[in-house]
Amino acid sequence: MQLHGRTILLTGATGGIGRALARSLAEAGAQLLLVARDAVALEQLGHALPCAGAPHRTLAVDLTQADAPRQVQAFCADVPLSVLINNAGTSELNFLQDTLPETIERQFALNLTAPVLLTRLLLPQLLRQESALVLNIGSAFGSIGYPGFSVYCASKFGLRGFSEALRRELADTGVGVLHVAPRATRTTLNSERVVAMNHALGNAMDDPLHVARQVLNGIERDRRGTVVLGWPERLYAVINAVLPAVTDRALRKALPVIQRFARQSS
Numbered sequence: 329m330q331l332h333g334r335t336i337l338l339t340g341a342t343g344g345i346g347r348a349l350a351r352s353l354a355e356a357g358a359q360l361l362l363v364a365r366d367a368v369a370l371e372q373l374g375h376a377l378p379c380a381g382a383p384h385r386t387l388a389v390d391l392t393q394a395d396a397p398r399q400v401q402a403f404c405a406d407v408p409l410s411v412l413i414n415n416a417g418t419s420e421l422n423f424l425q426d427t428l429p430e431t432i433e434r435q436f437a438l439n440l441t442a443p444v445l446l447t448r449l450l451l452p453q454l455l456r457q458e459s460a461l462v463l464n465i466g467s468a469f470g471s472i473g474y475p476g477f478s479v480y481c482a483s484k485f486g487l488r489g490f491s492e493a494l495r496r497e498l499a500d501t502g503v504g505v506l507h508v509a510p511r512a513t514r515t516t517l518n519s520e521r522v523v524a525m526n527h528a529l530g531n532a533m534d535d536p537l538h539v540a541r542q543v544l545n546g547i548e549r550d551r552r553g554t555v556v557l558g559w560p561e562r563l564y565a566v567i568n569a570v571l572p573a574v575t576d577r578a579l580r581k582a583l584p585v586i587q588r589f590a591r592q593s594s
């Protein structure tokens with residue numbers, strides 16, 4: 329898909345990956361509809377981005393609120409929407425028994441329920457285009473269950489399943505579904521504890537711009553299905569699907585280190 333002149337809705341636009349995506353998409357000539365909660369940050373981002381045609385627009389909304397999908401639908405009702413990027417997300421390192429119920433609900437609401445409801449409401453608009461795309465930003469933890477992230481993993485496994493089923497449901501339409509799953513990335517999503525844990529375990533962390541480039545590459549090459557970013561994470565995802573006991577053993581060895589960092593908060 330050529331991005332020049334396309335209208336693209338991007339949630340989580342002010343975050344680490346969101347900003348990198350917004351810049352890359354704007355540089356490619358897309359008109360952006362930017363969504364997050366912080367109105368000031370959104371305004372500043374909108375003004376700072378290069379603009380090829382129609383000005384970028386912003387909407388400050390909490391996507392976990394019941395009326396949010398309707399607000400987003402109204403926000404983009406008058407534009408030819410070509411791409412919906414469900415990118416907003418949240419995560420917390422904690423063992424399940426130390427996780428508050430409201431933290432569990434927030435992760436499911438933002439990482440899974442919001443993309444599903446938003447996609448449902450915006451699909452009629454996307455279907456009016458000759459070609460359109462739903463792009464869900466998942467996680468390598470949507471393919472590999474990781475200790476300390478059981479709730480986040482559950483939400484991202486859910487998003488991957490949703491993306492796969494929807495892609496098959498829309499197979500005879502012009503709307504494609506792409507699910508991109510980054511590995512750990514240097515953004516404020518990850519607390520200092522997570523960064524320190526990744527360091528201790530030797531887990532690589534990507535630059536958000538690298539992730540944005542891979543996402544753009546996926547859009548421009550009309551990729552469909554799931555793309556796990558990073559090596560060896562892509563291989564680990566396959567091994568985990570075929571031989572989960574191998575991953576069990578590797579993560580059993582890492583468990584004391586993960587426990588040390590996870591328990592720092594509880």
Ligand SMILES: NC(=O)c1ccc[n+]([C@@H]2O[C@H](COP(=O)([O-])OP(=O)(O)OC[C@H]3O[C@@H](n4cnc5c(N)ncnc54)[C@H](OP(=O)(O)O)[C@@H]3O)[C@@H](O)[C@H]2O)c1
Pocket residue numbers: 339340341342343344345346363364365366369389390391392414415416417418419438465466467468509510511512513514515516517518
């Ligand atoms: N960073 C990583 O290591 C990593 C790895 C794999 C996958 N991912 C995925 O990549 C995506 C982007 O992550 P990121 O690292 O860029 O996160 P981030 O830097 O924490 O940014 C999160 C974005 O979501 C917005 N947001 C948060 N809560 C919201 C809410 N209730 N309603 C509306 N917007 C909300 C934030 O803006 P406001 O606070 O202003 O609302 C911000 O724009 C997420 O889906 C994440 O799961 C990240």
